[in-house]
């Protein structure tokens with residue numbers, strides 16, 4: 001039995017029939033082929049699947065697609081505007097905040113929410129804010145710097 | 159122009175930060191099916207029956223394969239790629255590792271059936287309906303228990319579960335006698351616990367048999383596509399190698415766990431020809447926990463003997479190395495040639511003997527994990543050094559400095575020959591420790607430590623000075639040591655008619671940034687802009703051959719292969735240039751992308767020469783057209799990076815919580831192509847090494863269940879568990895490869911673990927303990943303080 005869902009993703013509305021048990025992350029990856037959102041675990045622990053739901057960071061493996069119906073989702077693919085990278089994307093590039101890149105979309109989505117609530121976080125606040133996201137490559141050192149880079153950049157242009 | 163040595167931003171970043179990375183699980187092929195494995199929930203159990211009748215009829219199910227099918231197809235299983243012989247010369251025990259087990263499950267997660275359906279959800283539903291009847295047997299997970307008489311037998315034909323035993327160094331009797339007569343002997347018995355690699359991308363594989371071309375393609379999250387192809391073709395499935403393409407696309411971290419050839423890779427390839435549709439399998443995280451080869455898992459007794467002045471006289475080490483249920487691809491090499499050989503460390507120890515028993519247990523296989531053997535060797539030596547210093551009332555830094563090998567550059571002075579079969583290439587060990595002491599502000603720290611006495615906090619400092627053997631490896635040497643493969647690397651430098659350059663490398667990047675650092679090398683050596691260079695890797699149809707990435711080998715071996723090809727390109731280019739300039743080759747200089755007749759302003763550019771090579775109208779007689787060269791580079795020796803790691807911990811007395819306050823790392827990885835990337839490698843390595851010290855570790859219960867087999871239960875460092883790292887480096891070039899590089903991928907992990915434990919021990923020195931077991935959790939520390 002499939003049920004209808006209507007979810008706006010990166011500004012575009014999608015009407016689809018899905019199994020009621022389908023997780024939002026599978027909806028994004030498989031129904032929409034937006035594969036920038038990753039799956040790193042089965043316990044909602046790694047944060048690789050982080051997206052924004054109505055502007056708030058959310059682990060998309062922790063919600064059913066049907067629960068997101070009528071709501072608006074932003075994924076990593078929706079962060080840049082045209083050729084212009086989001087300051088966080090730029091920050092991760094400039095400060096070498098990624099290696100294999102697998103955790104990166106989730107990190108960026110998590111950090112974007114963090115900076116919205118706290119535009120000028122301390123190192124400790126950044127580290128605390130990343131608590132729900134694993135990175136096995138960078139040791140977090142440069143991820144912290146990447147977020148600081150973005151915070152500075154966003155403040156300058158604010 | 160110089161790219162080499164500068165922190166060029168990574169060219170691969172763009173696709174990852176915009177969500178366009180292409181990992182195996184992102185690939186969707188027409189008509190693709192999805193596989194879910196039925197896995198044993200028991201660590202040790204006979205399989206009485208497997209009933210697929212009901213599952214087969216479920217919605218969407220395409221096919222179910224069991225061990226009977228793979229047995230009937232005559233598939234023997236995945237092989238081991240490294241042979242180690244028993245001390246008495248017998249060949250190691252190498253029981254088969256079937257793709258699907260039909261007789262007995264030997265660890266939790268052993269695969270019994272592969273269920274294939276139109277969607278993954280359907281495959282998973284049907285897998286749950288496969289009924290397996292088991293006769294559960296007693297299990298053994300600990301290598302010490304496994305060696306005892308009467309212990310459960312993992313393989314019927316491997317008595318006492320001993321895969322092999324092995325010894326290296328000076329005669330044991332001589333070492334024992336030196337220890338018996340020594341002024342001071344430090345003894346440690348410890349467990350270097352099993353850790354799980356946990357690359358954040360779970361393993362994934364897609365098998366595709368293309369009936370139009372009778373050709374197989376395997377997309378897999380691997381660190382070495384060509385080796386997987388070789389093993390698949392020559393050992394597992396008997397496929398014609400020219401009809402098999404293996405692609406390692408973007409790979410989300412490896413750390414060793416993606417070096418090996420796994421059963422699922424062979425299953426999806428074989429199965430795709432049976433059902434004539436592509437099959438995708440992607441591990442769920444809890445599946446990764448019980449099927450990815452793990453790391454470490456040593457039980458060791460080690461003794462270090464000193465004279466009255468603190469000079470090291472002798473070292474003995476006895477280790478039980480847990481192999482898990484089967485021998486994984488490189489497993490036998492890890493406790494032996496990658497561990498025993500490193501026990502010289504940075505010290506002049508004149509007598510060393512190491513003895514290893516490699517043991518089967520009912521656990522997931524153990525193989526190389528970032529550092530592979532070298533972290534275990536460093537842990538052994540560096541825990542001994544700090545313990546010895548404490549026991550003898552010596553300063554741990556001074557005790558090390560006193561015992562360091564004198565500097566040698568490997569050019570004027572010979573490489574240092576160890577007691578354990580290696581010749582170090584070049585080394586200058588004092589400066590890394592001295593720089594570390596400077597950075598940490600050693601005297602000030604000791605004052606702070608004193609000042610903290612009587613407060614609620616305990617401060618401790620721990621040292622670790624390490625050496626590693628990287629740039630793996632000279633083929634003839636490793637062949638003599640049991641490797642069943644050559645460990646050279648290949649590279650093709652293809653110059654296009656327009657002067658743009660494609661480089662095909664047999665190395666594989668899964669986070670290391672080869673597309674940037676290799677391009678820096680090429681652009682510099684060829685005198686052309688980096689934008690004109692593209693690095694291609696990971697596809698056996700594009701890259702002629704490769705041995706992949708592990709053992710910190712990519713730049714030292716793979717980069718050297720590229721340099722060799724560049725030399726050939728420039729040599730031929732010079733002939734073409736000489737012809738165009740009507741000069742002799744000997745009169746030409748090449749710089750900044752053009753050949754100039756020495757002492758004149760007559761010159762011709764790289765682009766013109768490239769075009770001439772492909773439009774050879776006005777061309778040297780007898781010279782072939784084209785500008786395209788391949789090379790194979792087989793290193794002359796391993797490379798030997800080294801360094802000093804210093805950790806400062808703060809322990810909260812009331813809660814036992816250990817906080818890593820500062821971590822200083824001074825590493826010497828030889829010449830550095832891209833400092834930003836090298837620093838990043840060190841950071842990541844440090845996090846993993848520190849993680850092992852204070853939070854990570856696989857825990858098995860009596861029945862052989864991995865009790866912390868999820869991210870909720872297995873504790874890995876998160877951002878707020880770690881400090882920002884303080885790092886620096888010295889540079890002692892490698893004398894035997896053209897770039898002078900030594901490799902940086904594993905240094906952070908190799909050096910860091912003992913530094914943390916040593917720091918905890920320093921903080922707790924008032925509590926009369928001799929050792930503390932990793933991971934050093936707050937509970938253990940609390941018990942020491944309050945127990």
Ligand code: FES
Pocket residue numbers: 038039040041042043044045046047048049050059060061062
């Ligand atoms: S996949 Fe969602 S938190 Fe890991």
Ligand code: FES
Pocket residue numbers: 097098099100101102103104134135136137138358410411669
């Ligand atoms: S960059 Fe690889 S997991 Fe974070």
